Amino acid sequence: MKKIAIIFIIAFCLLLFMEIYGLAKEPSSLGPGYTWSNKLSDTTKVCSVMGFVSGMEECLDKLTPIPVERDSNGGIALQELIDLYYFVREHVLAVISVMDDLYKDPANTYIKLAPIIEIACQKLKGEDVELLLQKARKEALP
Numbered sequence: 001m002k003k004i005a006i007i008f009i010i011a012f013c014l015l016l017f018m019e020i021y022g023l024a025k026e027p028s029s030l031g032p033g034y035t036w037s038n039k040l041s042d043t044t045k046v047c048s049v050m051g052f053v054s055g056m057e058e059c060l061d062k063l064t065p066i067p068v069e070r071d072s073n074g075g076i077a078l079q080e081l082i083d084l085y086y087f088v089r090e091h092v093l094a095v096i097s098v099m100d101d102l103y104k105d106p107a108n109t110y111i112k113l114a115p116i117i118e119i120a121c122q123k124l125k126g127e128d129v130e131l132l133l134q135k136a137r138k139e140a141l142p
Contacts, residue, residue, distance in 0.1 A: 031140075032116075033109030036099065045096050049088065052117055056085040087121050095120045108133065110140035 040048065060082060088095055098120035102108050108116070115136040123129045 031109035032112050033103035036103045049092055053089050098123050111136045
């Protein structure tokens with residue numbers, strides 16, 4: 001049941017972000033960071049992050065009855081998703097500000113919205129995010 005829930009979350013988030021970036025109609029060679037930094041207004045940035053939060057809320061509404069544990073592959077636990085949801089919802093403007101700073105680094109331009117939001121939250125909490133950024137950069141290479 002936990003694997004199905006994790007797969008559901010991942011699939012929902014992927015579909016959400018495909019839609020957002022499909023609407024941007026930027027060449028994929030420029031990356032999400034280029035679109036974020038150069039093409040989106042402040043209002044659109046807020047709407048994008050709130051769309052992420054709304055997607056998480058829908059997923060969490062479906063997953064609430066599932067026990068909170070880390071999956072066997074070390075995936076994110078339900079409680080961590082809940083914590084991320086509340087943190088982003090309560091600190092939207094601060095998260096966007098950190099995302100702006102993270103996307104200013106050309107090395108981060110291909111990192112997609114979901115990982116950069118999570119990294120921004122970790123940075124806001126005072127954690128060292130360099131390893132997270134390196135991993136996200138590797139996964140985002142075109």
